[in-house]
Amino acid sequence: MAGVYIYSDKTDIAQEIIGFARAAGKEAILLTLSEKDAQALQNSGADKIYVIDGKSELIENYSKAIADLLTKANAEFFAVGATPRGRDLAARVAGYLDCAMVSDVSSIEYSGQNLQCVRMMYGGAVQQNEVLSGLSVVTVSAGKFETVKGEAAIQTLELEADTRVTVVETAPVVKVGVDLGKADKVVCVGMALDKVEDLQIARDLAEAVGAELGCTRSIAEERHWLPVESYIGISGAVIKPRLYMSMGVSGQIQHVYGIRDAQLIVAIDINEKAPIFKAADYGIVGDLYEVVPLLTEALKK
């Protein structure tokens, strides 16, 4: 069956990609390893849902089989949710097909038979537009497309797994921090903070406005002041709060990538040339040790 083949271990992204394919007038064929996900997505507008049945619990282990399936089915393209598992699967399928792939597209649309993709480069400083033709692969994150309704036929699909990588153990992620991706407000600390005890002034501000506390990569990875889940940036949390307030954050572009979708960005830093001010809606140039306690008091009122 030709059409758009879809995989995501996150059902919300799968649902959105189905919506994209249907809006473009394409057949939407969803692949999943989970009977439960198949049930959950049954009324999301896909033409067909294949539940993969094979000897591995890892979707990545079906890369070669999926590449063969896409070729045999004369698939138009393979769209995958941009999660760690999804990116791995997508790039391996692209490798077996030796075909084009565009990773983490920020937008994608059909122009005739070609796909126009936009993605960010250099941590968000540069935008690159690429055109794909023929069987190719993209990964896409949540929040890009409208979902649709419509019942799908669910069918089991036997695929051969590559069983060279096996799971020994699965443990829940010990979330010491919070899920910043879902936070409504975020206060973020950067390297201008002198001592770990000084996190208290950030915590006080966060409490005053009902925000979660986040940080830059160096605070988590080098100084270990906050858990790894707390760092915001291209390799960490990508957040979309209504309000983001940074203190002592210089605004390296890897960090700014993680806050691009914040509704309002506020920066406090002593260095008026800090790049964070270019990314900010509002800013105060000043010593965070003077500014932040006063701001906390002002916002409490």
Added chain:
Amino acid sequence: MSQVIACYKWVVDEADIRINTDLTVDLSKAKGKISDYDKNAIEAAVQAAASLNGKAIGLTFGTAEAKPSLKDALSRGLDEAWYINDQQAGQADGAGTARALAAAIKRMPDVSLIICAEGASDTYARQTAPRIGALLDLPVVTSAGKIEISGNTLTAVRILDDCLQTVKVELPAVIAVLPEINPAPIPGLKAVLAAGKKPVTELKTQDLGIDLAPKTSVTEFKGYIMNRKNIIFNEGQTADKVNALATALRKEGVL
């Protein structure tokens, strides 16, 4: 002797990129650097080679401008470096890059492990490790936050968005490591001096017999400017600046 390959990329330092007012991108002042997370991949390869009693080899695919990367990479503890030097590297896409790297790896004897970072700091496309795995039909483990090698078995802890997943695989294999895997120490002076004496093998893509024509076509490359208000309170007393900000935030209705 068992060989551990660290793939790395010489990239433009994004901190030096200037966006002109017409949104064209000015890379003329930009210096090169080893992609940030590739330094962690190199260190992981050095450690893996030590536990396998083997050699750690750096492998890069770049233009003539990538030459200074060799000394930097070798100062990080690698035993030797392979350099695929081709002007087309500047335009290569994920498919071409993986093809070049895989073709060079095929020429190396006794490769037991290929280590890449998850993504490069310019593209952050996260394709290279899985694509190399597919092209060489080797098993792949991505998102590795920790690796351990015992005999011929590698155990990795993958940091996924919803769980920590411990997997194992028999070598040879391709591993993509996260920056969390190690602190990637800054090389000392002695290591920098020693790097100049280490062997470098230079390859041309015509010797490798591969086609580098990109499979995607880039139609536009332009600066991205966030549309922000940029209202910065810079003058006057701290208290006044704070009050101005507090008033603005109340008006915005985000509190």
